[in-house]
Every structure is written in structure tokens, then in C-alpha cells.
Amino acid sequence: MLLFTMKRLGLAVLVAFTVSFISFSLLFLAGDPAVAMAGETASGEDIEAVRRLYGFDRPMLVQYADWLLSAVQFDFGQSYYFQMPVSELVLSRLGVTMTLGVCGITFAILTAVPLGVAAAIRPNSLIDRVALFLSVAGQAMPSFWFGLILIVIFGIQLGWLPPSGASSPAHFVMPTIVLGYYAMPAIMRLTRAGMLDVLSSDYIRTARAKGAPEGRVLFRHALRNAIIPVVSLAAVQMGFMLGGSIVVESIFALHGAGYLAWESIARNDLPTVQALILVFSMFYIVFTFLADVLNAWLDPRMRSS
Amino acid sequence: MKQSSLRHALAGLAVVASAGAAWADKADDTLRVAFTKELENVDSYFNSSREGVVLQRAIWDGLIYRDPVTNEYEGNLATSWEWIDDTTIEFTLREGVTFHNGDAFDADDVVYTVNFVSKEENGVKTQRNVNWMESAEKIDDYTVRIHLKDNFPPAIEFLSGPVSMYPADYYAEVGPSGMGREPVGTGPYKAVSVTPGQHFVLEKYEDYHDSPKGEPTVTNVDIRTIPDVNTQMAELFSGSLDLIWQVPSDQAEQLAQRDEFTVTNESTMRVGYLSMDAAGRSGETPFTDVRVRRAVNHAINREELVNALLRGNSTPIHTPCFPSQFGCVEEAATQYEFDPDKARALLEEAGYPDGFSTEFYAYRDREYAEAIMNYLNNVGIEVDFKFLQYSALREMNMTGDVPLSFLTWGSFSVNDASAMVSQFFKHGSLDDARDDQVLADLDVADSSTDPDTRIAHYTKAIERITDQAYWAPMFSYNTNYVFTKEVDYTPTADEVLRFTTVEWN
Numbered sequence: 001m002l003l004f005t006m007k008r009l010g011l012a013v014l015v016a017f018t019v020s021f022i023s024f025s026l027l028f029l030a031g032d033p034a035v036a037m038a039g040e041t042a043s044g045e046d047i048e049a050v051r052r053l054y055g056f057d058r059p060m061l062v063q064y065a066d067w068l069l070s071a072v073q074f075d076f077g078q079s080y081y082f083q084m085p086v087s088e089l090v091l092s093r094l095g096v097t098m099t100l101g102v103c104g105i106t107f108a109i110l111t112a113v114p115l116g117v118a119a120a121i122r123p124n125s126l127i128d129r130v131a132l133f134l135s136v137a138g139q140a141m142p143s144f145w146f147g148l149i150l151i152v153i154f155g156i157q158l159g160w161l162p163p164s165g166a167s168s169p170a171h172f173v174m175p176t177i178v179l180g181y182y183a184m185p186a187i188m189r190l191t192r193a194g195m196l197d198v199l200s201s202d203y204i205r206t207a208r209a210k211g212a213p214e215g216r217v218l219f220r221h222a223l224r225n226a227i228i229p230v231v232s233l234a235a236v237q238m239g240f241m242l243g244g245s246i247v248v249e250s251i252f253a254l255h256g257a258g259y260l261a262w263e264s265i266a267r268n269d270l271p272t273v274q275a276l277i278l279v280f281s282m283f284y285i286v287f288t289f290l291a292d293v294l295n296a297w298l299d300p301r302m303r304s305s
Numbered sequence: 306m307k308q309s310s311l312r313h314a315l316a317g318l319a320v321v322a323s324a325g326a327a328w329a330d331k332a333d334d335t336l337r338v339a340f341t342k343e344l345e346n347v348d349s350y351f352n353s354s355r356e357g358v359v360l361q362r363a364i365w366d367g368l369i370y371r372d373p374v375t376n377e378y379e380g381n382l383a384t385s386w387e388w389i390d391d392t393t394i395e396f397t398l399r400e401g402v403t404f405h406n407g408d409a410f411d412a413d414d415v416v417y418t419v420n421f422v423s424k425e426e427n428g429v430k431t432q433r434n435v436n437w438m439e440s441a442e443k444i445d446d447y448t449v450r451i452h453l454k455d456n457f458p459p460a461i462e463f464l465s466g467p468v469s470m471y472p473a474d475y476y477a478e479v480g481p482s483g484m485g486r487e488p489v490g491t492g493p494y495k496a497v498s499v500t501p502g503q504h505f506v507l508e509k510y511e512d513y514h515d516s517p518k519g520e521p522t523v524t525n526v527d528i529r530t531i532p533d534v535n536t537q538m539a540e541l542f543s544g545s546l547d548l549i550w551q552v553p554s555d556q557a558e559q560l561a562q563r564d565e566f567t568v569t570n571e572s573t574m575r576v577g578y579l580s581m582d583a584a585g586r587s588g589e590t591p592f593t594d595v596r597v598r599r600a601v602n603h604a605i606n607r608e609e610l611v612n613a614l615l616r617g618n619s620t621p622i623h624t625p626c627f628p629s630q631f632g633c634v635e636e637a638a639t640q641y642e643f644d645p646d647k648a649r650a651l652l653e654e655a656g657y658p659d660g661f662s663t664e665f666y667a668y669r670d671r672e673y674a675e676a677i678m679n680y681l682n683n684v685g686i687e688v689d690f691k692f693l694q695y696s697a698l699r700e701m702n703m704t705g706d707v708p709l710s711f712l713t714w715g716s717f718s719v720n721d722a723s724a725m726v727s728q729f730f731k732h733g734s735l736d737d738a739r740d741d742q743v744l745a746d747l748d749v750a751d752s753s754t755d756p757d758t759r760i761a762h763y764t765k766a767i768e769r770i771t772d773q774a775y776w777a778p779m780f781s782y783n784t785n786y787v788f789t790k791e792v793d794y795t796p797t798a799d800e801v802l803r804f805t806t807v808e809w810n
Contacts, residue, residue: 009624035703044703044734046432053428079344082501083482089501151539163539253531255343255503263343268696290730 012285019281020274021064028060033268034081054080067274076275081267086275090257094279096166097256100175100248101241107180108187109223116191117223118126120199131192135185145252147178164253175252179245183237190233194226228295235291236284244278320400329807331791335525337546339537339804342725343502344531346485349469350422350429355551358467358718359802362518363507363526364405365469368396369461370517373702373797376629376720378461379517382410382470382491388460391754392439392453394460395761400447402514404472405495412443417473419451428481431717433724434467458759459631459721466719493521493805503530509802515721520803541566541787548788554616557785568787570617571796574627575715575782576725577673578606581777584739598652598774601709602641604661604684605677609643609780614673617783625726625770625778628675629798632722632750632763638778639771648684658684666710668695674711677779703734713782718799722763723751730770738775 034051070077076086110263119131154174155163165171198204199222207217242257249259257276264272330337349361368383380386383396402410407777419441422429429435442450453460475489475621488496493516494507506524529546531537534553538560540546552560553716561568579601581592589596607621623640626633653661656749665681665688667674678688688709693701701707716724726748729735730743743766750762786796793808 019307033696045436046430048434049425049428083346083351083485084501106752138692148535148539151536155539156542159543162545163543164536165529207558250532251536253529253533253536255530259532266694 009289012282012289013152015285016048016278017068017152018208018282020068020278022094024064024067024270025060027265027268027270027273040072047220071275071278075290078269079264079269079270079272081264081272089260089272090275090279092258093255093260096254097242097245097249097258099172100245100254100256101238102181103172104178104211104241104245105183105234105238107176108183108237111180112187113191113223113227113230115189117218119188119192120195120226121201121218123196128192133186135188138181138185142247143178143182144247144251145211146181147174147248150174150178151251164251166252166254171252171254175245175248175254178251179241179248183234183241185236187230187234190230194229195222224298228282228299231294231298232288232291235287239280239284239287242283243276246283310622329588330544330789333525334700334802334809335527335710335808336548336717336792338521338526338528338548338550339531339540339546340505340528341530341532341534341537342695343532344503344505346481347488347499348481348484348504349433349467351425351485353430353480353717355443355732355800357485360488360496360507361467362492362801362802363494363498364492366492366518367465367469367473367518368398368634369465370467371462371720372517373799373801373803378465379642381516381518382415388629389450391456392781393450394449394453395444395448398447398449402491403512404475404489404491405510406475406489407554408472408474408489410470411474412449413472414470415449415451416441416443417476418471418504421471421476422468422679431467432619432664433566434463435718437463440469449461456754458752458754458756459719459723462631462719462721467717493518494526501675504528510803518803518805522808523804526804544789547792548794548802548807550784550786550787550796552785552787554785555619555749557787558788565790566787567790567792568785569794570783570785571800572618572620572781572783572798573715573718573800574629574634574718574798575713575800576622576627577670577779578622578625579677579777579779580702580707580709580710580712580729580737581775582705582737583773584705584737586737587708588740590663590708591657592663592708594655595773596651596655597657598777599641600648600655601681602774602777603644603648603651604686605680605777605779606643608653610673610676611668611780615780615783617785619781619783622778622781624767625730625752625776626767627716627781629726630720630725631714631756632759633765634760634767637764637767637771639774641774641777645680646686652685657685659805660687662687662689663691663708664691666691666693666698666701666707667712668693668698670711677692677711681772684708692803702737705734705737706738715782715800718801720799723747726763726766726770730766738770738773740773740775743769 023209034047034056035085079086079089082089115131119128124130151163154161161173162171204217204222207221245256245258246262261273261276343354344354344356345352347355347360350367366381366382369380371490372379382399382402384399386394386396389395398412399665404410405694419438420669421427422435423438425432437453439452439454444450472489476484486499492514493510495510497506497508499505505528509521509524509720513520531540537549541549544723557568581601582590583592583598611619611621624633624635625640625722628635665678671692676692679689714725727747730738732739732744733748746762746766750759750766753759784800788794791810
């Protein structure tokens with residue numbers, strides 16, 4: 001098991017660096033960072049000076065090797081844009097993103113799984129219809145629109161919640177709902193489908209036949225089996241939330257890592273983009289790994305394989 | 306973007322929802338303001354943002370001050386100055402001024418600041434703001450000379466604008482990145498806290514000297530970066546912001562209908578123009594023919610663009626510079642009236658009776674570019690429209706791969722024609738005209754110390770540029786300021802938000 005874990009981790013790091021190399025090459029082709037850094041008011045000479053100062057006149061492979069050597073020592077260089085260490089910049093933004101991601105996925109799971117179970121117990125009932133409506137609406141409503149509607153209602157009209165910022169727990173309520181609601185439909189549909197599948201299987205009939213209480217049948221026997229694919233999905237969703245909450249972070253002025261990544265691409269701030277890509281790909285890898293462990297705990301058959 | 310139609314909807318919703326919101330900021334004497342863009346570094350020499358200029362004017366002072374209304378120069382950290390020769394200015398410094406950290410201001414600070422920023426290797430972001438200075442020399446504690454590399458008539462303008470004085474010992478110790486985190490200046494406001502890119506808190510500097518900027522009346526200024534304009538409006542409605550600026554015109558008009566807000570509009574120095582490849586740098590192109598370039602000028606209805614799209618205090622522009630700039634002589638410019646028939650006739654004369662097709666590039670204000678595209682189509686010029694990131698288009702402009710592009714230039718608020726016309730017509734990498742006659746005139750105009758000579762040669766350059774229709778200058782930009790009824794503020798035409806002139810009603 002330990003050897004297996006080590007192998008997986010080694011592979012994960014390789015994947016992360018492959019991702020970073022590909023993204024480095026693409027960013028390199030996308031535009032001249034010197035022009036972007038020098039800013040809109042810069043003259044040709046300003047741009048030339050920037051190009052020399054930051055070594056953009058060197059071959060790409062040399063620049064990548066340089067970056068890689070420092071990156072393994074956790075030195076991601078200086079942000080071209082903010083002129084501060086990238087590691088410090090990214091760390092300062094990750095807190096918000098992680099808080100938002102954890103709250104968002106928790107909200108999604110806490111609403112989606114019970115709804116999915118309820119919908120599966122009584123297929124085609126009112127509760128199933130409501131769940132279906134919620135999931136269709138969640139899928140169809142763009143998050144920037146939903147976010148703004150919440151701001152108008154709870155931020156302005158009722159005045160219960162601050163419209164934007166990140167300085168108190170209250171600031172995270174609306175972003176959590178928007179981000180979580182976006183992830184909810186997939187989780188709910190998968191829970192419902194899994195539960196329907198499991199509930200019609202022989203061992204559930206057996207469990208009921210031997211007189212097991214309904215709650216025990218549902219949660220101990222059925223849900224535990226139905227939830228396995230949901231765990232994998234939630235892990236992916238979590239990774240998505242950490243890297244892709246750009247719209248939500250922008251609307252609620254949260255200044256998280258997703259928004260930083262998005263803006264850094266437009267600013268050609270290569271060191272920041274590179275570090276964030278590495279961090280985000282590590283997130284995906286870690287969450288997928290954790291999901292595997294969790295699934296192994298839920299399903300003893302997986303442990304032996 | 307997808308948001309523009311949404312803006313209407315949201316503004317409408319928010320207007321309905323806002324009834325009864327309460328304002329509370331005058332009570333704690335804190336002006337709450339939003340920035341749209343994340344400011345890269347508060348150190349004013351290491352950013353090129355409008356937001357940076359706003360903080361620069363609040364936190365630091367220059368040797369000289371230009372009154373934004375009368376355009377008169379007055380002493381600020383210097384009490385007087387004198388040109389010793391064409392490349393030397395001597396300043397008598399104000400005594401008794403202290404920096405926010407308690408350091409006394411004297412000649413050493415000027416010498417250190419000038420010597421640091423003027424060296425290219427120190428990496429000041431906008432080199433043009435500082436690279437005309439050679440060095441500074443201390444004569445005594447309160448007398449200092451700045452040596453110029455060459456004749457540079459707009460020196461006083463630059464010294465009243467982007468060149469601020471920094472505390473020598475502190476700057477030597479912390480450098481640009483430390484200055485960005487904990488800025489120290491002599492200005493009317495001191496920075497109390499800086500969260501890079503996100504949040505800036507300023508507090509009135511009690512020991513501020515008797516400066517022409519005036520003494521601030523608002524004690525605290527709290528600036529948050531809120532990227533989404535809709536969210537800024539929501540914050541304004543909920544009472545957690547007092548002032549927003551750079552508000553798009555459609556939203557500003559809706560807000561203007563409300564009693565709770567004052568909406569004011571002021572023009573900016575930014576000019577929108579079409580650049581045409583007259584020199585044929587991009588290969589075979591119809592724009593090498595002056596008749597085609599004049600046809601483009603006649604094809605565009607500048608008044609309609611201003612009235613329908615830009616609105617506010619924007620005006621049609623015919624000069625390759627902003628009219629308030631010294632040397633930007635409006636009378637010198639050939640004005641091409643809107644006349645599509647004339648445009649078609651000119652195209653026919655040039656050998657394009659059925660028009661032609663060309664690539665057309667833009668990097669901002671897509672709706673303006675699309676309107677321009679329609680005018681061009683109307684006279685027979687079919688365009689293949691390409692909308693790029695600024696840096697990508699700039700790179701193509703520099704290598705001369707662009708036959709036709711919609712560009713804008715803000716002259717970094719320097720009120721001198723050299724900041725615009727000389728930037729583009731002196732055979733640099735961005736010059737698609739390559740006109741020797743223009744170059745010769747601009748060389749004289751940029752370096753002469755005699756104002757009349759300068760005016761005469763800018764006039765000739767502008768005559769030639771507009772007669773040859775190297776560009777199609779179109780309009781000036783404007784910006785909207787929206788604030789609550791508790792706030793009193795009169796914006797200036799240079800797009801600098803000045804907290805010192807904000808008052809509570």
C-alpha cells in the first residue's frame with residue numbers, strides 16, 4: 001500500500017510538471033510578455049528595456065529550465081506585475097479560494113446528496129420533480145447572473161449580507177451558495193441514479209426481507225454503495241472550484257487564486273501563471289488521490305485491488 | 306462582453322431595490338471608493354495604471370504643481386525654479402516639510418530620487434517619464450539642480466506630473482517593492498494599510514505643508530478593488546461605497562435618474578484614432594495612397610460616434626493629439642467632414658471603384674470598432690475584423706504588420722503635444738507614416754526651449770500629418786464619476802481623482 005502510494009505520488013508530480021511544461025510553451029507562444037509588462041503607455045525603448053531586464057531574449061528552453069530549478073526549491077520568482085515574490089502572492093490568495101472551495105463543495109454535497117436520495121426513494125414524486133427543477137435551473141443559470149441576483153436581493157433590498165469583499169464569514173455566504181449551486185446538479189443526479197440502481201438490487205431486497213430498519217437499509221446498505229462515483233465526481237468538482245471560481249471571485253470581489261490566475265494570464269505575468277497552474281494541477285491530483293482513498297474505505301473490494 | 310445587456314437589467318433591478326438604503330460614511334469621515342483594476346505596485350514609478358496616478362497624487366508631491374483647471378504651474382516642494390541653461394534647472398526647496406515617517410525633506414531626497422529613477426537599469430516602468438533627466442546635484446540643503454540629458458521643453462510639465470519626491474534613506478533601504486507595501490511620501494494623505502492589489506487605506510496627513518494641492522477635508526479614504534462594475538453599483542446602493550468612477554455611460558445614465566446620486570462626466574486626454582499603414586510596412590496595401598486615407602477620414606461620422614456611443618463630454622477630434630496639450634494647434638489640422646459620397650469618389654479615383662478589403666485590428670471598445678467597421682463598409686471598404694489583447698496588437702503594430710487599426714492614446718495625462726504626436730511620428734517602431742518632413746519639424750518642436758518656435762513647428766507637423774491623412778483621429782474619451790449626495794466633488798479633465806478636493810456636503 002505504501003509503495004502504491006509512493007508510486008502514485010511520484011507519478012502525480014511528473015504529471016504536474018508535464019502540465020507546467022505544456023502551459024509554459026503555450027504561454028510563451030501567446031504573446032510577448034515584455035509588451036504587456038511595460039504597460040499601455042510604454043514606448044518601444046521601454047519595452048526593449050523590459051525585455052533585457054527580465055531575460056525574455058533568451059531561448060524558451062533555457063527560461064523553462066531556469067524556472068524549474070527554482071520551482072523545486074519552492075522559489076517561483078517575482079511576479080512581473082506585482083513585483084513581489086510569487087509564493088507570497090499565491091499564498092495570500094489561496095486562503096480565500098480554499099475557504100470558498102471547501103464551503104462550496106460542502107454546501108453542494110449537503111444539499112445534493114439528501115435531495116438525490118429523497119428523489120430516488122420516490123421517483124416521479126413531487127420531491128423528485130422539485131429536485132429535477134433545481135438541478136436544471138442550477139445547470140442553466142450562469143453563475144454571474146445568479147450572483148448578481150443574490151446581491152440585489154440579500155445585499156441591497158434586504159441588506160442582510162455584504163455585497164462583496166472577504167473580511168468576515170458573512171461575506172462568504174452568497175459566494176458559497178453560487179459556487180455550490182453550480183456544482184450541485186451533477187452530484188444530485190449521480191446520487192439519484194446510483195440510489196435508484198442500488199435500491200432495485202437483490203441485496204437491498206434481502207436486507208429488507210430480513211427486517212432491517214428502512215433507515216439502515218437506505219444509508220448503511222444503499223447509500224454507501226451509491227455514493228462511490230459521487231465521491232470521485234465531488235473530488236473533480238472540488239478541483240474545479242479551486243481553480244475555476246473566477247466568475248464568482250470577480251463578482252464578489254474576493255481576490256482569490258482563480259481570479260488571480262485569470263488576470264495574470266491577461267497581464268502575461270508568467271511566473272504567477274506558472275505557479276498557479278502547478279498549484280491547481282497539484283490540487284486535482286491530491287483530490288483525486290484522496291477520493292481513491294475514500295472510495296477504498298467505503299468499498300473494501302477496492303482495497304485489495 | 307456578455308455583460309453589457311445584463312448591465313441594463315441589473316441597473317434596473319438595483320434601482321428598484323435601492324429604495325431606503327442608508328448612508329453612514331460621512332459620520333465616520335471615511336470616503337469609500339472602488340478601483341476596478343488591481344494596482345500592481347503603489348510605488349508610482351513602478352506602475353502604469355490610472356489607479357496608480359490617483360494614489361501618487363494623494364501620497365506624494367512633486368517639486369512643481371500644475372493647477373488642473375488653469376494649467377498654471379506653481380511651486381510645491383520647490384518654492385521657485387530657474388533655467389540655468391537649456392539643460393539645467395535650479396530649484397529652491399521648501400523648508401520645514403516632513404515625510405510621513407518623520408524624515409525631513411531636503412536636497413538629499415531630490416538628489417537620491419532623481420538619480421535612482423533616471424537610471425534605466427533601475428527599471429522604472431514608464432521610462433519616458435524619467436529618462437530625460439541625467440542626474441541631480443545638491444548645491445546646499447535647500448538648493449538643487451536637475452541636469453537634463455538634452456533639451457527637453459516639457460520638463461516642467463513632467464516635474465509637475467509623474468515625477469514625485471521620495472525619502473532618500475527610506476527608499477534606499479526598502480526599494481520599490483517595500484515602498485509599494487508601505488508607501489512614505491510628503492503628500493496630503495499617508496497610507497495606513499496596503500493589501501497589494503486589493504485594499505488601500507489612506508489617512509489625512511496632519512502635518513501636511515502649505516501646498517497648492519490644498520488641505521484635505523476628508524479624514525479617511527478607504528479604497529477597495531472591485532473588478533465587476535455591477536458589484537460596484539450594488540455596493541453604492543447598499544451604502545458601502547461613496548464614490549465610483551470610470552462608470553460606463555449606459556449605467557451612468559440610469560444612475561443619473563436617481564436622486565441619491567450625483568453623476569458627473571469629464572473628458573479625458575485619451576484620443577481614439579485609426580492608424581493606417583501609409584508607409585506600406587505590412588506589404589502591399591491601399592493605404593499607401595493618400596486618396597484612400599482621405600476617403601477613410603471622410604467615411605467616418607465622428608459626431609454620430611460621439612453622440613451615440615461615447616456621449617458625455619467627449620468631442621470629435623481632428624488632431625493627432627489632445628487639443629488642450631501645448632502645441633496641439635487645432636487650426637492647423639485639416640478637418641475631414643463626414644461625406645460618404647466624397648469617400649467613394651476618392652476611392653474610385655485611387656483605382657478602387659468597387660472598394661477593397663483589408664484586415665482591421667482593435668484591442669478595446671469593441672462596440673466602437675464595430676461602428677467604425679460599418680462606416681467603412683458603407684463606402685466599400687470590407688474589413689476582416691480582428692480583436693486582440695492589447696499586448697498582442699501592440700507587438701504587431703511595432704513590427705509593422707497592421708494595415709489598419711483602431712487605437713487609443715492617453716498621453717499619460719501630460720499636457721504637451723510631444724506626449725502624443727512625437728510618440729508616433731518620429732520614425733519609431735510604431736510609426737506607420739515615416740514622413741521625413743514631419744520628423745524634421747517634430748525634432749525642432751520637441752527640443753526648442755522657445756515656446757513660439759515649438760508652436761510653429763508643431764503647427765507644421767500637424768498640417769502635414771492631417772493633410773496626408775496618416776491617421777483618422779476620431780474622438781476624445783470621457784469618464785463618469787458617480788457619488789452619493791453626501792459627497793461633493795468636481796472632476797478635472799486629466800482623469801485624476803483628487804481626494805484633496807473631495808468634500809462632504
